[in-house]
Amino acid sequence: MSTFAVDRGGGALAGAKRGYREIVDELRARIEQGLYRVGEKIPSESAVAEEFGAGRETVTKALRELTHYGLTTVSRGAAAKVRDFRPVRRNAVERLSKSTWGAGVSMWAVDVRNERPTVAGLRVDHLEAAPRIAEALGLPRGAPVVLRSRHYVLGGKPVLMSDSYIPADLADGTPIADEDTGPGGIYARLDDAGHGPVRFKEEVLARMPRRAEEALMRLEPGTPVLGVVRTAFDAAGRAVEVNDMVLDAGSYILDYVTEA
Numbered sequence: 001m002s003t004f005a006v007d008r009g010g011g012a013l014a015g016a017k018r019g020y021r022e023i024v025d026e027l028r029a030r031i032e033q034g035l036y037r038v039g040e041k042i043p044s045e046s047a048v049a050e051e052f053g054a055g056r057e058t059v060t061k062a063l064r065e066l067t068h069y070g071l072t073t074v075s076r077g078a079a080a081k082v083r084d085f086r087p088v089r090r091n092a093v094e095r096l097s098k099s100t101w102g103a104g105v106s107m108w109a110v111d112v113r114n115e116r117p118t119v120a121g122l123r124v125d126h127l128e129a130a131p132r133i134a135e136a137l138g139l140p141r142g143a144p145v146v147l148r149s150r151h152y153v154l155g156g157k158p159v160l161m162s163d164s165y166i167p168a169d170l171a172d173g174t175p176i177a178d179e180d181t182g183p184g185g186i187y188a189r190l191d192d193a194g195h196g197p198v199r200f201k202e203e204v205l206a207r208m209p210r211r212a213e214e215a216l217m218r219l220e221p222g223t224p225v226l227g228v229v230r231t232a233f234d235a236a237g238r239a240v241e242v243n244d245m246v247l248d249a250g251s252y253i254l255d256y257v258t259e260a
Helices: 020-032 045-052 056-068 131-137 185-192 211-216
Strands: 088-091 118-128 144-154 157-167 199-207 225-233 239-248 252-255
Touching: 020 045, 020 056, 045 056, 131 157, 131 225, 131 239, 157 185, 157 211, 185 239, 225 252
Parallel strands: 088 252
Antiparallel strands: 118 144, 144 157, 157 239, 199 225, 225 239
16 A cells, blocks of 8 residues: 555645655646646646655656646646646537528637637548548448548637538538538538438547647647547438547537437
């Protein structure tokens, strides 16, 4: 049993053993309890070493671990600060409702009410469906699809990468294959063609980012991403879109509301 102890105020008790893991757990608890507030500097290495009676190497390792956990940020030449977390609350149900896109309302108006994102890196391509995309869309391997690739920027920072795949027979000759899809976006245009989505399936996977994702979204060390793959189906049960998204997990809360 560890001899490390914590008082009711969140502080370490005098005389308790202070190992690397105990220091990490104690400082993390203080951050999560709000004893160190957002944007506030956490104690310096020398202060932590003195408080916990630990060696400099042990303290350095513990403070580095807080950054890896995504709890602190470190700028060159500056002390570590408690990381700010002001997430986008992604309402996964309301944003997909026909009452939203059918009225020409952006899904982002549901998620972010006081700020609209900037679309960047928009690219529309015609290509052959990769095996997993073809399978999700119920198409033969190599079937033609239209890919709409883009990312979204909020507060000057990319927070989401998105690749939408639509069967070419549904997209060609419509605004879906153009840069500007018009009010309501892809789903409104599919609805115009009699293939409006009525059912959605989303799969969510948490993972660490790939190098290109980390660079594009300027992710803090230790920040995971959320991989969200959404498939939209029309009334006949046909898959009409697969949207492969990567979200900065430090910028999002996924909000799902269902009724029994």
